[in-house]
Amino acid sequence: MRPFDDIDRLAKTPALDRIAAPLRDTVHKVLKRQDVKDALHGVWMGHPLHPVLAQLTVGSFASAGMLDVLPRTRRPATALIAIGMVSAVPTAAAGWADYADGHEEQQRVGVVHAAANGVMLAGYAASLLARARGRSFKGALWGWAALAVGTVGASLGGHMAYHQAMGANHAEGYPHIGPGDWTDVGAADELEEGEPTRRIVGDVGVLVVRRGRTFHALADRCAHASAPLHEGSIVDGDGRGECVVCPWHGSVFRLDTGSVVHGPATAPQPTFRTRVRDGRLELAVTGYPGVPAS
Template sequence: MLHRAVDRFLERQRWLEPLADFLQKIAAAIYKGTAGHALKSFLNGTWLGHPLHPVITDIPVGAWTLAILFDLIHLANRGSAVWIDGATLLVGVGVLAALGAWVTGYTDWSDTYDRERRFGIAHALLMSTALVLYIVSFFLRLPVAGHAFAIILSWIGYVLVITAAYLGGELVFNIGTGVNHHAWQTPPTEWTPALRESMLTEGKPQKADVDGTPIFFCKRGTSILAISNTCAHAGGPLNEGPLQGDVITCPWHGSRFDIRTGAVKGGPATVAQVRYETRVQAGQVEVRRAPDSLQPS
């Protein structure tokens, strides 16, 4: 299988590890503090409720694909400058969008480890090289429309883009980077016993597995609050993180959630936690997914 061969190849590239360490240290410095965390959440797509990076990536890929088509039409019909001018414009649009994709992708990648980190940095290196080629191609095209070397550079860049896109697909569909970690869970929709009320301590996070679904509990006076215990971002256990007021912070990457609503209060998470209704029957806490949960089942 191709993905296994790629996996083995990347695992042998030991030089990627120190480079990844260095780049992640830079990201940690950039996104340090309140302002840095807010910027990181924005680039992650927390405000959008969806990762921002894949929203942007379609633009350069689409623009550069059309640019190749326009180049080919120009080469077949040299009597018209419309097509090569259009290709130049598309290359420029792709470059601008790719810069945004680079920043958002780097931000998402800064929270990865091990195998996904290797795939991510290989993806980034290929895309960065392609971006440089397209930038050079764009400026070569300006004074001499249809410059042969500029066209060749953009075509080489496109091959790198397709290769990088394959690695990006592996990250999401094979490794599961950036996907909603609630997607495979089946939260109870009917009242289901979870734990004894006596197991709960005021203001202290508690986890219980309900039919295979980990649920976070916290007692607040006469109320018992419950949301998914699995962080939507990367699967971290919320009950092991610090609780400040009504906000729980994931111990893995620092995503923050409102334990009353499940809403995301800070990235890198972009998807809300499942919220559960609770009731006490004969000393037993029962739960069911709230109909108005911000995260549907």
């Protein structure tokens, strides 16, 4: 049996919802400021922030574990553990922000991931306390035990990211499978003014919004979690042009460029070129904001 089979059983355990759901609601209550949420999601980076911070935290702990094996290196190991403990604060904050906007199966694995990391941090706290009392070997033992638990937690995090696609760009395939040639999607006059509409271009769904003689076209699958954007709402983007709001988690994208205005999405929506010929609307995939059409 493969290890991820056991993790998949966690994801399909509804009993975990009794813990996962209240935690999700609590995070939403605490993270009320949109700018703070955007920063923690990593909107400013263009990809999730949590994995980047986790590299520093886990890397510090793993390096400390290796130094504890070598002679006369327990003092730098202690410093690395302290760095890991400090960096764990923003790492956890970013992780909780992403967790709150995940789907149920991701959150079930997420609470176990968080529990393992909590045990790990408790172990490292005990390690630092032992070292402060001059019991360096006992501190090293606590550190190795904490690292073992942390490895389990990191494996769960990797499963969430790679197996459950949490934080992945769910619209990445559009520039590669969307047709680059102009494709007829129907009469231009059929589109209602300002109403989000779904059209099929080749093998992909496209969100189309008409504004007079101007047509905006974006990938219909939200980059955050594949929600159908044509079921969302059109809003003013605070001076940045009209935007579409994802119907599932509230990500906001500009209609003209596809760029992210607010998370939890961090990747932009691929765009489509538009033109009207003989009263027919035609679309062709462009790619991402700032990337010229081929």
